[in-house]
Amino acid sequence: MRLDCHLFHCRSNKKHRVTTVRFLHTADWQLGKVFGGIADPHNRVLVQHERLAVIERLGEVARAGGAQFVVVAGDLFDSPSATKATVAAACAAIGRLGLPVFAIPGNHDHGGPGSLWEQAFFQRESTALAPNLRVLLSAEPINVAGAVLLPCPLLRRHESADATAWLRALDWTTLGAGPRIVLAHGSVQGFAEEEGAVNRLDLGRLPAAEIDYVALGDWHGTKQIDERAWYAGTPEQDRFAKGESNEPGHVLLVTATRGALPKVERVRTARLRWHRLDFQFSADADLARLETEVDTLLGQRAQQDLLELTLRGELGIDASTRLDSRLEAWSARLLRLNQTRDLRIAPTRDEIEALTLRVGDPLIARVATELLARAGSGEAAAAPAFEALRELHALCRA
């Protein structure tokens, strides 16, 4: 990578006419995201901090890859009303990158009235800490660093018009000689249909020959759309990913040349791991299997993983108690344990007998029998009956 970079510089210098540039394409930093789902405040701060820390790592990639500048395709901030603390931290991190950073507002940090970008404190902090940052709020071509940037900023959270529409009417002959890089944020037609009818980008209507790279943001996984268009994805994962193909946690090192297809290199930048595990219990013995699976996922790490655990099936009362204690232990190692339970705590035969066949304790036996009857009814009464059985079981043990 270092060699490429060297060659790139030589070539451009020699021709005195820069038609190729190298830059980092990133998006969806979502700085200032609160992670309200993480109940533990300490863990929450850790996860929040990691979003800033990844900017440092981006710098390393840029320096290593010989990038001339960085483009952020929207959602630099998680909120259009980020606090000045978030802004200050972000600007400091951007400032430390040491190379030009061009950003467009996305749907999260859109450039509408009252937007973050026009706030005095943002302007103050960015001037002081990040003079290398330039936020592109207007849909007009700019010639920078040997390239022609074509920003398609979002000026409201939900834009019903296509932000790239202005490019359709552009007089391409007036542009500079550098490669033409479109910056846009939103969903691409034919992709992520479920996103709804707003913030749609119709790339098919753009003159492909006139454009050399489309840097997209909004989709948090890294994804190539066509020969020229890529979603960089978020450099540090911020949610449990949907689907197998979703690969967040990367940045793209792009080499773009006017009139040629871009070269795109994907570099992993994420540190935190967001796991999803769907587990089915069919017997109490499955608990051991779960333990193995989770332990494998976590390895020897602590405070670096987040786990979304979906538990299904049936479990005996004792086993469920054991499960609870295991979950508690995992929870300590995880930044977040998100449980979804479709798990029925059903007493085992032994447990049933221990409750119902108590010759000496007729009252307990009768109550337990009644609870079992209700639990087996399959109606709304079943859930509290199961819970009550657990409770009774615990009381009998005490």
Add this chain to the structure above:
Amino acid sequence: MNSTRSAAPEISAMRLEAITIRNYRLHHALTVELDPARTLIGGPNESGKSTLIEAAHRALFLRAKTGGEVQRGMISRTHGGHPEVELVFTTRGRQWRLLKRFSGAGGTATLTEIGGQSWSGAEAEEKLHDLLGTEAIGASASKLREQWAHLWVWQGCAGDDPTAHANTHRSDLLTRLQHEGGAAVVQSQNDQRVAEAVAKRFGELFKDNGDARAGSSLATAEAEETRATEALATAQQALARLDRAAGDFLAAEDAIRAATEALGQLQPQQHAVEEQLMRVAVLRSDEKLQQPAAAAATQRFAAAGEADTRIRRLRTEGAEAAAALAPLEAETAILITTEAERSRQAFEAEKAVDDANHAVSAVRLAGDLAAAQVQRFDKAATLDQVRARLSQVRGIREELRKLEAALAEVPSITGPKLTALQKLEREIGETTAARDAMAAGLEVLAADQSVRLGDRTLAAGTNEILSEETVLEIGTGVRLLIRPGGGTSLIDARQRVRTAEENLRRELDRIGLATVDEAGQALAKRQELASQIKAATVRLDAFGAEQIEEQFSVAEQASAAAEADVQRRIALAPPADLPATLDAAREQSRVAVERLQQAERTAGAANAERKAAAERLQEARVKLAAHTQAIQRSQHAATDLGARLRQLVENHGEDDARARLLADLTGEKAAADAVLTATRAALAELQPELLERDRERLARALSQHANALREAEERRALARGELQRDGTTDPHADLALAEERLRNARSQSEREQQRAEAVRLLSELFQAEQRALAEQFTRPLAARISRYLECLFGPGARAEVTLEAQNFSGLHLIRPGHADEAYAFEYLSGGVREQLAAAVRLALAEVLAETHDGCLPVVFDDAFAYSDPDRVQVLQRMLDVAADRGLQIIVLSCNPADYATLGAKQVTLRSETRPLVAPVKSVAPPAPVLPAAMPTVSSVAAPFNPNRPPTPAPPTTTPKIPHSPSPPAPRASVSATPGPVDGQRRDELLFRLHVLGGSTDDHTLRDDLGWSTETYETVKAELLAAGQLRAELTKGGSVTLAE
């Protein structure tokens, strides 16, 4: 629950056989024997029924050594000795005799198994309670009464909820009931522990009303959910404010854009309008100059035209005036002639008036003379009349003068004076009569001789009255002295006669009359004259004598004046003839008046004619003058017209010259008008009014859009201000956090609710199962109660009792005909309550009796006070059934007749009048006042009040109480060896000694027995001799039972 399995004490059928009490409150000594099944103890209030049954209860349950209030309350106020109770009862198949003497710390207890062992003191108490399966109770009266409270229905407690008693005997009852319920399940300790743990968990989570308890995990979770919901709303509001401001900003921008656009379109329009308006101003200036030129030309043309016209018109007018003057002058001559004629007529009318006036004057003079003549005759006649009357008046005056003279001649006598005279005359008569009555009367009837009386001779027929001694001589030789009677009175009488006569004479002399008759005549004469004078005076007045002279003088003057008037008028106008009489004069006057009227009418007509003639003349003159003036005016006008015509022609030229000028002026005028019209057409083309309006309209629109622009800019500035943030918070992040917080709170709350529901479910199930278990126990009891209730309320009546947390409660009654509704005990009427309570007690007794060989005594002390008589009848079925089931029923009633159908053995206690002085040993009662009798209710209401003063009334007796002055009471069934009196006394002594501990001093024992020293010593000696007693030689002596 192990206790339920503990072995029941081996207690056999318990029956009371006899109760004996001594020195117990109002009872001195009393024994009552009881039927094994049914006993009815009757007796009026205050007869001691309750006391009897209380005593039996205390013998069973109160330690003999009990002191204090309880013990004091038993002491008799009227009998000596300590209270004693003796019971004979059977249990465990044996007969027992129990004697307790309640004397505080010195109290004694003896229990004897008849025909067997005997216990005393603490041993006896212990044995007794072993037999009864109870514990001895100390001094507390309330604790005491709890003993066998289920069997002992105390007076006044019949309506208490009997489940409380059931709880007292819960252990025994449950044992029995479990036994009856077959293999009834009993909860274990483990069950209990878990149930309690569940209840505790439930109590931690929920309040009694089912709401979450404050501080519980459930309440905390719910509270957090509420707070999170509120926080979310707050965050949403903050963000909504921001969104609104952004919306406002965009809207303001749109408005600014629209306004700017509109302003851009309006401004060119405004310029165009302004240009056109400038053209209008130029044209108007032109018009202003052209208009006067045209006007001047027109005016000149008009002036020339007018002069021409005036000249032509004057010519015409002059000709017309000349033509009009001729007929006017002809008319003038006619008017002058008319005026002359009318002037002549006026003169003639004036003359006629003068003639008429002269005629009137002459006629008036003649008339006046005639009137004067009438006046003259008139006045003369009046004078003659007055004169005649004057003459008459003078005549009357002469007559009057004569009458007054005549009156003056008549003696002056008046009516009263005459009356006085007549009185004086009567006095003379009366005095004379009085004198004559005393005088002697002498009548000479016939005399042939001279009869001389004094110096007078009396002829025959002479009648003489002698009032003084007189000598009567008859003949010569006879001289008689006649002496009238009366003595000096006669002399007085004579004197009075003389006085009277002198008085009359003096009066008559004063008047100047001789006799009274003359006086009468003189008075009559005076009265006549006076009458005539009065008549004359009246006549004079009628003639007006006073004025007549003046009238006469006036009449004379008037007549003279009238005459003078006539003469003056004659001289003025001498008449043709003068009338001779008044009538002639009057006729002349009348004619003169008529003539005057005629002449005056003539004069009036002449005057009217003169006035008309004058008016006509005036009219003619006026007409003439007016006409003359008119002619003059016409003549002047004609002259004037001519002058003006000449002047005009001089000024404007002759006709030809004028015609030329007019033609020139016409051309000039047409040219000026054409220029002006062209200018005006150009102005109209521009529509200046519309242009003005356009200018206003555009100005208005511009102003409006400028305003809109300004306002939008202000709104934008405002919105921008709101959108500006200091960056301390992030509303979007706050919202995201709040949403997440609410989500967490909700899931936490759901988990807690799930757990809480589980606890609630467990709690409900445990309670339900506990109830079900309890029902297994209560069912047999309820069934027993129901059997008794059916006796009372008919088939279908039943009771419900619940056993909850090891407690019997919830006693309910269900009766047929009451819609099967269950009535809680406390809501039943007093009567039904005591009946239900009785049924429950009987059922309890029945259950418990099973550990007593099926028999326990049940005492009802006036227990059905609220029940009506019919129900009391039915009650007896229930009591009878209970007795059949083995219970010993003892009923105490003040109305034993009510229980006649029970078929019970009846014992009657009676009230007795008791002397105030106690028969045996006087114990001064502490109460200072002893009421003659206590009210019945007080004994019912407070039968055990130890402070109650003892009733001084009736000691109670029964048929069994001997009338011997000292106890013991005879015992019908207990006495083992009935024998003579001494035998009984020996037994008594031995028994008492046994009670007192088997050894005591003589004094104490004797005192205890209440015997006399003699009796005591006698019986003691017998026993000593029999070896049943040992004497100890201590101070005062003592005895001990032989071994």
